[in-house]
Amino acid sequence: MLWLAFARTIQIAASVLLAGLFAFKLVVLAPVASRHKRVDKFQLRLKGLWGRLALVAWGAVIVSALAWFGLVAASISGAATPLDIDVDTLQTVLLQTQFGHLWACRLGCSLVLGILLFMGSHEVVTAVFAFAILASLAAAGHSGAIAGNVGPLPMIGDIGHLIAAALWPGGLVPLLIVLLQQYRAVDQSSKRFAADVVRRFSAVSLVVVGLLVATGLLNTYFIVGSPGALFTTDYGRLLLLKIALFILMLGLGAWNLLVLKPRLSRAAMVESQAAAAATMPIQLLIRSVACETFLAAGVVLVVGFLGTTPPPMH
């Protein structure tokens, strides 16, 4: 069960990161780049980093998907490890279960996505595949299991929640890359470009937090029982841990938005003689976003374990 939770965690994290890279690029980076017009070294360097990170995330999606399938097949067939499963059982799981069908579709989409990533073109189509892989996780979870009983609402909420997570916190890793590149940049245009990226990401994040809350509310209606269950069940205690991490993330996000972002914008406007002083807000922001990313990884880890723990409602 422990390995299954880890495989799910890596699958969720890699899927969120992959979709987050494209979401960040299309929703945050592209509009800012179009305003700045000039494609400079800074933007080209970002493009190279993007491609490499997307390939790493894609590799993690494939490897964790294979591990996930083997561990689930072992779990439902009663085999001790994935290596003990016979071919017939693998075939049955693949061809005769909802999980198997979904897994095959997701793997197919992942392979197409890999080809598109290697080609490096058709960005919008690539993004659609990345989001399809992420959104389809909803069907593998609780909402997929209860869809027959209560209709598609939990599934819709789950999909919305996953897509929102791709934008924030999924966009934190790309943001961190932009900030690190900005820290190294010496020219003022790069600093202004990065400051605009941070400004736009903050605006998008505000909307996304609202979407996360709305979809979380919708989904939780179907799976959470009484508040007392938070303290008396394993699921509840894990959930409390997730809530604590999420609140810390929101706190850091608010500090970034209300304190550091205005300072960064002002620093981007000063001329080179003040450059030394101007590096201070960017350093603080890098540390803060790195902490947020670390907390987000913790949230995904908890979600991975929540997935293998029965909710209090059951």
Add this chain to the structure above:
Amino acid sequence: MKSNARLALVTLLLAATNAWANAFVDHAEPAVGSTVDTPPTEIKIWFTENVEPAFSQIQVLDRRRRLVTQNKAVVDSDDLALLKLSIPPLKPGIYKVSWKVVSVDTHMTVGSFSFTVRKSR
């Protein structure tokens, strides 16, 4: 009271989605622990989640722990949370129904219940 309400709200807002659950018995025919006058020809168990036919089964044992049928349970085509097992006519007595199901989110659960067929008067 106020803090409890706040806690409940925060929980509702932030709780994880995408959780996996287990399938448990919602209700059954014959009902769990019931006594029936007419022997059933089919055991029906409704679960709280949709279940996987390939990995779900029901067994009915008589008082001497003998299987009353070798039939395989099937999932209803209209209700994927309903598992059914056809059985031959039962003599009066106590029967134990054992079930093992895998929900569509791949979690396995097992359980059992009894029912009694009453002697006709």
